[in-house]
Amino acid sequence: IYITGSKELHDGPLEFEVAMQWNGTYTESIYSYVNNIATRHGGTHVSGFSAALTRSLNQYIKNNNLLKNTKVNVGGEDMREGLTVVLSIKIANPQFEGQTKQKLGNSEVASVVQTIVGEEFSTYLDENPQIARTIVDKAILAAQAREAAKKARELTLRKTALDSGRLPGKLSDCQEKDPTKCEIYIVEGDSAGGSAKMGRDRRFQAILPIRGKILNVEKARLQKVLQNEEVGTMISAFGCGIGSDNFNLEKLRYHRIIIMTDADVDGSHIRTLLLTFFYRHMPALIDNNFIYIAQPPLYRVTRKKVSRYIHSEREMDEYLLSLGISDVTLRLASHSESLEKDEVKTLLYSILEVEQLIASIERKGIPFREFLGARNAEGLFPRFHVILNGEHLFVHSNDQFVELKKQNEELQRKAHEETLASIPEEEQTEEMKAFHPRPLSFVELYEEGKLKGLKEKLAEYSFSLDQYMKAQGKLLDILDEAGGETPIYTLKELIEFLRLNGRT
Structure with missing residues (x-):
C-alpha cells in the first residue's frame, strides 16, 4: 500500500510518502526518515501515522460490525503486528530531539500525516474489501493471541518466584547479590553445565544449562514462546520478566549474560536462536550491553606437559x-x-x-x-570460468567476458529463431515469439x-x-x-x- 501527500505549512511545504505491507511474521518494523535522515526513535511523523492507521481500521471494523462474534479488544499494537512500513517526510525546518537527530519533534507534522494517511487509508479499505478483511482478521487473531499470551505470561510469572526468590532447579546460582557484579553463563546441555560449574568462581558466576535448541521465536507468537520450558527457565533465572508490559530492567539479577555454546554448527545455531529471543522479547538487555558471547576454544594442545587452547583452524x-x-x-x-x-x-x-x-x-x-x-x-x-554452449572456458579479462555474454545471447537468439521457424505461423503464440535469453553460466x-x-x-x-x-x-x-x-x-x-x- 503506497500513500503520498503534501501540505503547505507556515515555514514551507511538507511532503511525505509511506509504503506499507503486512506479512506473515509477528513483529512490527517501521523505518522512518526525515530529509533522508533515519529517525531510529521515530517522532511526531511516526506517531501521526500510527494514530491514523489505528483510527482508520477501528472505524472500518465498527462500520462493518466485524467484532460482533468476538469478545476481544483490538488495539493499535494488534493492527501493526506483521506490518513493515517505510515512512519518509521532507520538511523545511525539522526539529530533532537530542544531538543524534533520531527523533522528530515538530508538533504540526503529526496532525498533517494523521489527516492525510487517515483519509487515503480509509478510502483504500473501502475500495478493497477483501484485503481490508484480511488485515482485520489478522489484527483480531493478534488480539486473541495477545490475550492468551497475557494469561500465559501471568501463569509463567506465578511459576517463577519473582516474589519469593525461588529459582530453577538447574540453575547454579552465585553468592553475590549485587547484579552489577554478577554474571550468568548460558551453556549447552547438562554435561557442559557440569564442566562450567567446576571451572566457575561461585562468588559471582552463575551457570544455567539449557537442553538443545530453544524455540525459534521469530516464527512464534509470545503465547507459544512462554510455553517453552527453556525460555521459562531463563525468564525465571533473570528475574526481570518479559514483553513490553511486564519487563523491568531494575529486577535483572545479572548484568552480564554470557552465551557459551560449542564451537560447531549446532552451537552457532543455538547462539543465534538465543540472540533472536533477546532481540525480540528482551531488547533492553542488548541496548544496555548486558549480552556477551563467549568464544570457547576448538582444541587443547598439550606438549611436554604444557597445554595451550586453540580457537581456530x-x-x-x-x-x-x-x-x-x-x-x-x-x-x-x-x-x-x-x-x-x-x-x-x-x-x-x-x-x-x-x-x-x-x-x-x-x-x-x-x-x-x-x-x-x-x-x-x-x-x-x-578471472572467470564460463560455460558457453556446453563448452568450459577460462576468461582472463573483463572485455573477453562481456564478449562471451554477447555470444551467449546471440546463440540463444539463433536457436529461438530456428525453433520458431519450424512451427507453422498460425500455431505461434505471443508467448512462443517472446525471446527470454538465459544468463551466461559463470563463476568469478x-x-x-x-x-x-x-x-x-x-x-x-x-x-x-x-x-x-x-x-x-x-x-x-x-x-x-x-x-x-x-x-x-x-x-x-x-x-x-x-x-x-x-x-x-
Whole structure:
C-alpha cells in the first residue's frame, strides 16, 4: 500500500510518502526518515501515522460490525503486528530531539500525516474489501493471541518466584547479590553445565544449562514462546520478566549474560536462536550491553606437559607448524643455504594461504591443476570460468567476458529463431515469439589477485605455485637434530611433514 501527500505549512511545504505491507511474521518494523535522515526513535511523523492507521481500521471494523462474534479488544499494537512500513517526510525546518537527530519533534507534522494517511487509508479499505478483511482478521487473531499470551505470561510469572526468590532447579546460582557484579553463563546441555560449574568462581558466576535448541521465536507468537520450558527457565533465572508490559530492567539479577555454546554448527545455531529471543522479547538487555558471547576454544594442545587452547583452524595450523620447525632446519636445494626460523615461518604462512585459495577454487568445481594450466601467454591467472554452449572456458579479462555474454545471447537468439521457424505461423503464440535469453553460466575467480601476490612471495625462495603439488626436482632438505635428512619435492609435502612433526 503506497500513500503520498503534501501540505503547505507556515515555514514551507511538507511532503511525505509511506509504503506499507503486512506479512506473515509477528513483529512490527517501521523505518522512518526525515530529509533522508533515519529517525531510529521515530517522532511526531511516526506517531501521526500510527494514530491514523489505528483510527482508520477501528472505524472500518465498527462500520462493518466485524467484532460482533468476538469478545476481544483490538488495539493499535494488534493492527501493526506483521506490518513493515517505510515512512519518509521532507520538511523545511525539522526539529530533532537530542544531538543524534533520531527523533522528530515538530508538533504540526503529526496532525498533517494523521489527516492525510487517515483519509487515503480509509478510502483504500473501502475500495478493497477483501484485503481490508484480511488485515482485520489478522489484527483480531493478534488480539486473541495477545490475550492468551497475557494469561500465559501471568501463569509463567506465578511459576517463577519473582516474589519469593525461588529459582530453577538447574540453575547454579552465585553468592553475590549485587547484579552489577554478577554474571550468568548460558551453556549447552547438562554435561557442559557440569564442566562450567567446576571451572566457575561461585562468588559471582552463575551457570544455567539449557537442553538443545530453544524455540525459534521469530516464527512464534509470545503465547507459544512462554510455553517453552527453556525460555521459562531463563525468564525465571533473570528475574526481570518479559514483553513490553511486564519487563523491568531494575529486577535483572545479572548484568552480564554470557552465551557459551560449542564451537560447531549446532552451537552457532543455538547462539543465534538465543540472540533472536533477546532481540525480540528482551531488547533492553542488548541496548544496555548486558549480552556477551563467549568464544570457547576448538582444541587443547598439550606438549611436554604444557597445554595451550586453540580457537581456530588457522591458529591450529600455525601452532603445529611452529612446533614442527622448532627442532629441524630447512636447507634449500638450489644453493645449499639454510633458512632462518623467521624465513621459514614466512614461507609456511604463504603456503597456508595458497592452501586456503586452492580450497576456495576447488569448492567452485575447478581442479587446481586445471586452474594453473589455464594461465595465458603472459602468465596471468583466469578471472572467470564460463560455460558457453556446453563448452568450459577460462576468461582472463573483463572485455573477453562481456564478449562471451554477447555470444551467449546471440546463440540463444539463433536457436529461438530456428525453433520458431519450424512451427507453422498460425500455431505461434505471443508467448512462443517472446525471446527470454538465459544468463551466461559463470563463476568469478576472485582468488587470482591473491595468487598473483603469493606467486611473487614464493619466487623469493626460488619456488613456484606449480611446485605446490607437482615435483620438479628436489626443493630442499629437512635436517633433524639426530643428523637425519629428509628430501622434500613439493610444497605440499613440506607443510604436511612439518604438521606431522609438530604433532609428535
